[in-house]
Structures are given as C-alpha cells and as structure tokens.
Amino acid sequence: MGISERRVREKEERRKAILNCTKELIQAKGVEHVSMEDIAVKSELSKATVYLYFSSKEELLNEICDEAAKMFHEYLKSFNEAGVKGMAAIKFLWRGYVELFGSSNEMIIVFQVRNYMNSWLSVISTEGEGHSKYTEEILLAIKVLIDECKAEGVFAPDLDTGIATKLLLSLFSMIVEQSSKLPPDMRKLPAVIEEMTNTFQIVIRGFAREGIEHSFLNIR
Numbered sequence: 001m002g003i004s005e006r007r008v009r010e011k012e013e014r015r016k017a018i019l020n021c022t023k024e025l026i027q028a029k030g031v032e033h034v035s036m037e038d039i040a041v042k043s044e045l046s047k048a049t050v051y052l053y054f055s056s057k058e059e060l061l062n063e064i065c066d067e068a069a070k071m072f073h074e075y076l077k078s079f080n081e082a083g084v085k086g087m088a089a090i091k092f093l094w095r096g097y098v099e100l101f102g103s104s105n106e107m108i109i110v111f112q113v114r115n116y117m118n119s120w121l122s123v124i125s126t127e128g129e130g131h132s133k134y135t136e137e138i139l140l141a142i143k144v145l146i147d148e149c150k151a152e153g154v155f156a157p158d159l160d161t162g163i164a165t166k167l168l169l170s171l172f173s174m175i176v177e178q179s180s181k182l183p184p185d186m187r188k189l190p191a192v193i194e195e196m197t198n199t200f201q202i203v204i205r206g207f208a209r210e211g212i213e214h215s216f217l218n219i220r
Contacts, residue, residue, distance in 0.1 A: 008158075010137075012054075014045075015053050016041060017043055018043050018045070018050060018054065018059070018060070019063060019064060019067070020038055021042040021043045021065065022034065022039050022060055022061075022104075023064065023109050024042065025038055025039060025042055026077050026109050026113065027105055027108070027109060030181075031109075031112045031113055031116045032113065034057075034115060036050055036051070036056075036060075037058070039057075039060070049184070051187050058117065061113045061116065061117060064109065064110065065110055065113055065114055065135065066115075066134060066135075068106060069111040069135045069138060069210055070134045072097070072134075072138060073134040073137055073138055075094075075096045076093070076137075076138060076141050077108065078182035079092045079093075079096075080141070080151070081119070085145075086145065086148040086149050086151070086152045086154065087149050087152060087154050087216070087217070089145050089148065090145055090149065090204065090219065091219050092220045093107060093142075093145065093214070094197070095219075098193055098197070101162055105188075105189065107192075108189070108192070109133060111172070111173055113174060114173070134156055139165065141164050142165050143161050143162070146159070146161045146164050146165065146207070147161055149207070154209060154212060154216070154217070155207045155208060155209060155210055156207065156208065156209045157209070161205055164207060167203060168200070168203060171199050171203065172196055172199070172200075175192065175195050175196055175199065197219070197220065200219060201217075201218070201219055201220075204217050204219060205217050
C-alpha cells in the first residue's frame with residue numbers, strides 16, 4: 001500500500017472514529033448536551049481536527065442519520081428488486097427494520113438526532129430541501145407501499161397516503177423519544193421494539209379496508 005492510499009485509509013478510519021464517539025456521547029448524554037468539544041475530547045483529537053472532518057455539529061449529525069438511512073435503503077432495494085409488493089412488502093419492511101436496528105441502540109440514537117434536527121416529519125413537509133436522498137427515498141418507498149396496499153384492496157381506498165406515512169413516523173418517533181429519556185442502563189431495547197411492533201400492528205389494522213381479516217394483516 002502506497003503512502004497516499006495509507007493516508008486515505010487513515011482519514012476514513014478517523015472519520016469513522018469521530019462518528020462512533022459521537023454516537024457514544026449521544027447515548028450517554030443526549031444529543032442536545034453533546035458539543036464539538038466533547039466529541040474532540042472523546043475522540044482524543046483537537047477540536048480543530050474534528051472541524052477538518054465536519055464543519056459543524058449539524059453536519060456530523062446528518063452523517064449519522066445518513067449512515068442509518070443508507071443501510072435501511074439498501075434493505076428496501078433488496079425486496080423491491082425481488083418484486084415483493086403491497087402487504088407482503090409491508091411485512092418485509094417491518095421485519096427488516098427489526099433485524100437491522102432491533103439488537104442495537106442505533107435506532108434510539110438516530111431518532112434522537114432526527115428529532116433534534118427538526119424530526120423526520122420535517123422531511124415530509126419539505127422534501128428535497130437539504131435532506132438525505134436516502135431518507136427521502138425511504139419515505140417515498142413507504143408511501144408507495146401504502147398505495148400498493150390500497151390498490152390490492154387491503155387498505156381503505158380513501159386512506160390519505162401522506163397522512164398515513166406521517167402518522168407511522170410520528171408514533172415511532174414518540175415511542176423512541178420517550179425511551180431515549182431514560183438512563184442508558186434502564187433502556188430495554190427489546191421492549192421498545194415490542195411497543196413499536198404493537199403500535200405498527202394497530203395502525204395497520206386502522207388503515208385496513210372494512211371486512212379484511214385481521215389475521216391477513218399480522219406483521220409478526
């Protein structure tokens with residue numbers, strides 16, 4: 001490996017280290033109480049060095065959200081490419097979400113960050129204005145799935161897709177936000193996932209067309 005390649009690798013490793021240290025601080029203190037100076041100390045770098053990689057706290061936090069959004073976006077692509085649609089895709093989406101985030105605190109960190117930066121709901125109302133393309137594509141994918149379920153006759157034909165998407169995200173955000181306020185050692189991630197699953201199930205049934213069997217709507 002040449003000198004230039006080594007330098008590129010070292011820069012990438014340092015960037016990842018800064019991001020990981022930031023996540024640890026958010027987990028311990030809450031996003032609003034984390035400063036760039038805290039991040040520098042935690043990373044064992046000078047504050048000036050941290051600013052070489054991220055021009056602001058907001059840029060750093062956006063990167064954290066982008067990482068998680070990219071991961072989930074890649075998962076969504078996998079079942080889109082397989083031709084899974086409608087209610088089958090809704091179930092696929094939820095199971096994938098649990099698999100990706102259900103065994104780590106990444107979900108709590110990402111929701112904290114997104115709420116701090118005006119929440120996921122602001123993305124819905126101001127699409128295309130400085131937000132991650134992955135986040136926007138995830139939101140679009142959810143809207144497409146809801147429309148497919150309406151076309152299948154599973155969801156009520158008069159269901160407002162935009163409001164339905166907003167409702168799902170706001171409920172999830174509220175659950176995670178409440179969990180994030182607990183001390184780290186009191187957060188029970190499986191319990192958070194279970195509560196989100198139950199909420200998701202109730203909402204899906206609320207979206208359903210009259211007469212649909214509840215067993216058909218089971219996401220577990």
